[in-house]
Amino acid sequence: MSAKETGRIVSWHGNPSKPLYTPPPGAIDAHCHVFGPMADFPFSAKAKYLPQDAGPDMLFALRDHLGFARNVIVQASCHGTDNAATLDAIAKSNGPDGIQRARGVAVVDPAISDAELAALHDGGMRGIRFNFLKRLVDDAPKDKFLEVAQRLPAGWHVVIYFEADILEELRPFMDAIPVPLVIDHMGRPDVTQGPDGAEMKAFRAFLDSRDDIWFKATCPDRLDPNGDPWNSFADAVAPLVADYQDRVLWGTDWPHPNMQDAIPDDGHLVDMIPRIAPTADLQRKLLINNPMRLYWPEEISA
């Protein structure tokens, strides 16, 4: 049945181009999702969008097509706090060498037990995500989030998704989180303001407040209203990557939830990498060293 018949949305490109840029061997797509498949992993009753299936086979085919080696799969809001689809994708990522080629970020009910958190760790999760976008979640209880952030498995971090207009409001909450923070899509600044715009400046001040705040230089398609080739994004984000090069991650954001009206070509997204990280050294940090430190630290210290 087609998406039209089922009412389920397709938000990803059916035939993404081969990027001109070749990522270095071992490169990690550190922000992507899986949807379903619904027959095995039904969507949450509270889901704000109902996508077509975009499961692990599709994700790993795209990974190979784009020239990446590993993925960090972030639990998408359409699956609520049931992480089964993400855990299934991580389990299916194991290579013949036994290396888990995907790790994940979970979304949990803050009342989750310590034993359940440990089980998520065993399944490949290395962090939890707090989503503050009202169009995606019904509520975001800061007090409960803080409680669970204080009892995460060792080495975990907290991913936070918010829009620039609530950065200041969230500061006391974020300042109190005792583990590293990873900010999705740089907290969605208005990139048309340029690298020295008010929202970029506010985000830099936040980064300067702690040296364990990381960010994802992701989603030109969401942040740049001028569209592909996303020149405003490149201009605003390249200086940020250069100045905070040891705590920045990159990802496709595939299957691009809610982007059905402006679906990006994933090959073009990959071609943004040399525009925001122009040297081989920056690219190695962005695509390998930094995500390895957060998601596969045991391979670094081994």
Ligand SMILES: O=C(O)/C=C(\CC(=O)C(=O)O)C(=O)O
């Ligand atoms: O995937 C993203 O990064 C952004 C999303 C979707 C999302 O976060 C989710 O469904 O959990 C968005 O802005 O709609």
